Amino acid sequence: MPLVRALNFTISLDGFGTGEGLSFEEPFGHAGHRLHEWMFATRFGRALFGQPGGGMGVDDAFAERHGVGFGAEIMGRGKFTPQTGPWTDVGTDEEWRGWWGANPPFHTPVFVLTHHPRPSFELEGGNVFHFIDASPQEALDVAREAAGDLDVRIGGGPSMLRDFLAAGLIDVLHVVQVPILLGRGVRLWDGLEGLESRHSVETVASPSGVTHLTFTRR
Amino acid sequence: MPLVRALNFTISLDGFGTGEGLSFEEPFGHAGHRLHEWMFATRFGRALFGQPGGGMGVDDAFAERHGVGFGAEIMGRGKFTPQTGPWTDVGTDEEWRGWWGANPPFHTPVFVLTHHPRPSFELEGGNVFHFIDASPQEALDVAREAAGDLDVRIGGGPSMLRDFLAAGLIDVLHVVQVPILLGRGVRLWDGLEGLESRHSVETVASPSGVTHLTFTRR
Numbered sequence: 231m232p233l234v235r236a237l238n239f240t241i242s243l244d245g246f247g248t249g250e251g252l253s254f255e256e257p258f259g260h261a262g263h264r265l266h267e268w269m270f271a272t273r274f275g276r277a278l279f280g281q282p283g284g285g286m287g288v289d290d291a292f293a294e295r296h297g298v299g300f301g302a303e304i305m306g307r308g309k310f311t312p313q314t315g316p317w318t319d320v321g322t323d324e325e326w327r328g329w330w331g332a333n334p335p336f337h338t339p340v341f342v343l344t345h346h347p348r349p350s351f352e353l354e355g356g357n358v359f360h361f362i363d364a365s366p367q368e369a370l371d372v373a374r375e376a377a378g379d380l381d382v383r384i385g386g387g388p389s390m391l392r393d394f395l396a397a398g399l400i401d402v403l404h405v406v407q408v409p410i411l412l413g414r415g416v417r418l419w420d421g422l423e424g425l426e427s428r429h430s431v432e433t434v435a436s437p438s439g440v441t442h443l444t445f446t447r448r
Numbered sequence: 449m450p451l452v453r454a455l456n457f458t459i460s461l462d463g464f465g466t467g468e469g470l471s472f473e474e475p476f477g478h479a480g481h482r483l484h485e486w487m488f489a490t491r492f493g494r495a496l497f498g499q500p501g502g503g504m505g506v507d508d509a510f511a512e513r514h515g516v517g518f519g520a521e522i523m524g525r526g527k528f529t530p531q532t533g534p535w536t537d538v539g540t541d542e543e544w545r546g547w548w549g550a551n552p553p554f555h556t557p558v559f560v561l562t563h564h565p566r567p568s569f570e571l572e573g574g575n576v577f578h579f580i581d582a583s584p585q586e587a588l589d590v591a592r593e594a595a596g597d598l599d600v601r602i603g604g605g606p607s608m609l610r611d612f613l614a615a616g617l618i619d620v621l622h623v624v625q626v627p628i629l630l631g632r633g634v635r636l637w638d639g640l641e642g643l644e645s646r647h648s649v650e651t652v653a654s655p656s657g658v659t660h661l662t663f664t665r666r
Contacts, residue, residue, distance in 0.1 A: 243644075243661070244463060244635075244637035244638075245463055409644055409651060409661065410642075411640045411641050411643045411644060412641060413639065413641025413642070414641065417462075419461065419462035419463075419629055420462075421631065422462070423629050423630060423631025425629045426461075426627055426628045431627040431657065433627060433657060433659050435652050439649065439651060441651050441659055
């Protein structure tokens with residue numbers, strides 16, 4: 231049975247999965263790159279930018295699972311773009327196609343949740359972006375169909391991940407906690423009282439300073 | 449130079465230092481005992497109840513520092529009592545003198561912050577409770593004077609600890625994070641954006657499942 235997994239989802243010590251003031255220049259708002267420095271220091275993270283080297287310890291072991299065994303990703307619109315409301319650029323020369331360049335690191339169908347559906351498009355490497363207005367369960371049904379025998383990745387951001395957790399749809403949640411206090415932004419944990427009763431939790435502190443928490447459905 | 453330290457302050461994964469609905473029966477509200485089970489499993493924690501045994505690993509090493517090297521404690525009124533507003537029991541046979549019985553585990557002067565001062569009282573073991581209406585800095589000045597060459601313990605709860613952190617008064621903060629989601633209560637981290645810039649942070653995951661975070665002033 232394929233699993234539904236959310237991996238490498240990074241939050242600050244005070245629980246924010248993104249900062250305030252998201253824009254094209256600052257996809258994570260005032261958080262800047264601070265939430266993901268741990269990943270950029272791994273071999274996996276450096277390879278994303280075509281660079282050699284990088285750590286190969288516990289942070290890398292967790293990070294590289296991003297690419298293994300998935301047949302589809304579901305992401306919130308906020309992960310795809312800082313734009314809100316109706317699309318004004320679709321069909322123009324300025325059409326936004328995500329942060330990830332010509333060959334995004336998903337290599338599967340990607341389902342973007344939005345109240346404003348738009349035409350699908352395809353990029354290199356098997357990346358096909360679809361835009362659907364659907365509940366978490368409906369979106370998961372569509373993504374499972376696309377993923378076949380492989381797992382479905384729940385890609386975030388924090389609001390959509392929280393919705394999927396609240397709906398009880400996630401089998402494995404891997405959260406990375408960075409020891410910084412962002413103070414503001416979007417929290418992951420709001421409204422999830424008792425989540426631990428449905429999952430076992432394993433915690434490991436990395437020498438890099440981050441903490442990896444893995445929630446596995448009981 | 450004596451230090452100002454807050455130790456073994458325990459929060460849920462979503463950052464709550466206490467739950468909702470505090471009462472004499474439930475000092476931590478709906479959190480119950482869940483925040484402190486890690487401590488009750490240590491030798492230190494069992495000894496508080498006159499019981500032998502208990503773990504002597506990393507959790508115990510952190511826990512037992514509670515009693516070593518302090519000359520005074522400052523606590524918020526919420527740690528002393530769930531009562532709010534003017535005292536109605538002081539001077540009566542029903543007078544509340546804290547949760548800790550005849551010989552509390554402080555063994556120093558204890559300064560309780562309250563907007564409603566009341567007469568001091570003394571219990572066994574060097575425990576003298578004072579009640580003062582003071583700012584964090586004013587309270588610290590009084591407690592330092594009482595502590596002499598020893599350190600001052602900042603005892604919590606979460607609101608007063610946050611105030612002392614925001615005022616930059618804490619040299620060492622040891623937080624224990626329990627992998628449960630309380631969902632509601634009083635958060636420790638609110639309004640402390642950038643705290644890590646003034647402290648170095650060390651994280652260790654205990655085999656018990658809790659995570660110890662130590663903030664040391666740079």
